[in-house]
Amino acid sequence: MGFLSDLREDLSFFGGFKLTIQHLTRPRVTFQYPEEKKPKQPRQHGRHVLNRYEDGMEKCIGCELCAGVCPANCIYVRGLDNPPDHPVSPGERYGFVYEINYLRCINCMLCVEACPTEAITDSKMFEFSFTNRADAIYTKTELVVDDEGRPQKMPWEDWREGDDLMTSGWMRATAPAGNAAYEGVTQWSGELGYGVRQGEGGQSENRDDTVTGSKLLRDLLPGHLLKEDIDPVHLGVQGRVTRAKKQGEFNKVRLEQARDRLVAKRAQWKIDKENRKAAK
Numbered sequence: 371m372g373f374l375s376d377l378r379e380d381l382s383f384f385g386g387f388k389l390t391i392q393h394l395t396r397p398r399v400t401f402q403y404p405e406e407k408k409p410k411q412p413r414q415h416g417r418h419v420l421n422r423y424e425d426g427m428e429k430c431i432g433c434e435l436c437a438g439v440c441p442a443n444c445i446y447v448r449g450l451d452n453p454p455d456h457p458v459s460p461g462e463r464y465g466f467v468y469e470i471n472y473l474r475c476i477n478c479m480l481c482v483e484a485c486p487t488e489a490i491t492d493s494k495m496f497e498f499s500f501t502n503r504a505d506a507i508y509t510k511t512e513l514v515v516d517d518e519g520r521p522q523k524m525p526w527e528d529w530r531e532g533d534d535l536m537t538s539g540w541m542r543a544t545a546p547a548g549n550a551a552y553e554g555v556t557q558w559s560g561e562l563g564y565g566v567r568q569g570e571g572g573q574s575e576n577r578d579d580t581v582t583g584s585k586l587l588r589d590l591l592p593g594h595l596l597k598e599d600i601d602p603v604h605l606g607v608q609g610r611v612t613r614a615k616k617q618g619e620f621n622k623v624r625l626e627q628a629r630d631r632l633v634a635k636r637a638q639w640k641i642d643k644e645n646r647k648a649a650k
């Protein structure tokens with residue numbers, strides 16, 4: 371064996387670094403959570419909402435099917451006859467009491483599947499935590515959408531842009547009968563604030579990603595893609611510069627937010643001080 375082949379053999383362990391070096395120039399997969407978040411898919415299961423029709427009436431008819439199907443036994447519903455003068459829902463009855471205990475919910479969404487009127491659907495918001503058990507039990511006050519058709523936002527919930535959009539898209543991916551010919555074909559009622567929602571196309575050709583908010587995997591997971599799938603601005607030195615610029619912009623926004631908070635606090639201190647002086 372010659373000197374060169376000996377040397378090559380001795381240094382062959384460097385081959386093990388090839389993959390590591392390749393990944394040095396690839397975009398980061400990690401995010402600065404919770405400041406940054408990845409976009410959510412239409413089928414993301416989040417906390418529920420109780421929907422209303424476009425005329426403002428509640429969709430829930432108090433049939434208790436959702437409570438019956440719930441495997442965690444965490445829904446409590448009581449129906450009541452609609453008052454003839456002021457009906458709450460278009461049905462004979464409406465959901466008088468409606469509660470979901472989120473300490474038990476396993477986010478299976480069987481309740482959503484069981485509901486005959488599409489009253490209960492899920493938003494994409496799953497980032498919430500409680501400091502007491504009472505807050506974990508959502509009643510109608512928290513679950514029914516507001517007059518704009520938007521979900522109520524509790525102080526302990528971290529809502530971001532888009533978390534209340536396309537709330538029920540996932541359950542509409544296929545036709546109820548499983549017949550692909552009806553996939554994405556509208557067969558449901560409109561919702562307050564949103565009108566008739568577009569069905570998700572699922573696996574067929576019949577899909578409109580702009581309307582449903584579906585994202586292709588390559589848009590969501592750039593770090594897992596092959597080089598040819600990645601936009602050149604995210605690769606190599608150019609990629610580093612792009613990411614540095616993005617991070618710089620992000621830091622700038624955070625600095626500005628911190629400065630605004632400080633200014634607001636100072637103003638409040640001044641007001642408090644003057645109030646204390648006036649009170650003396």
Ligand code: SF4
Nearest residue numbers: 440475476478479481
């Ligand atoms: S998502 Fe599942 S566990 Fe949660 S309330 Fe609905 S049926 Fe029950």
Ligand code: SF4
Nearest residue numbers: 430431433434436485
């Ligand atoms: S949410 Fe749906 S399934 Fe549950 S009680 Fe209301 S109408 Fe019935």
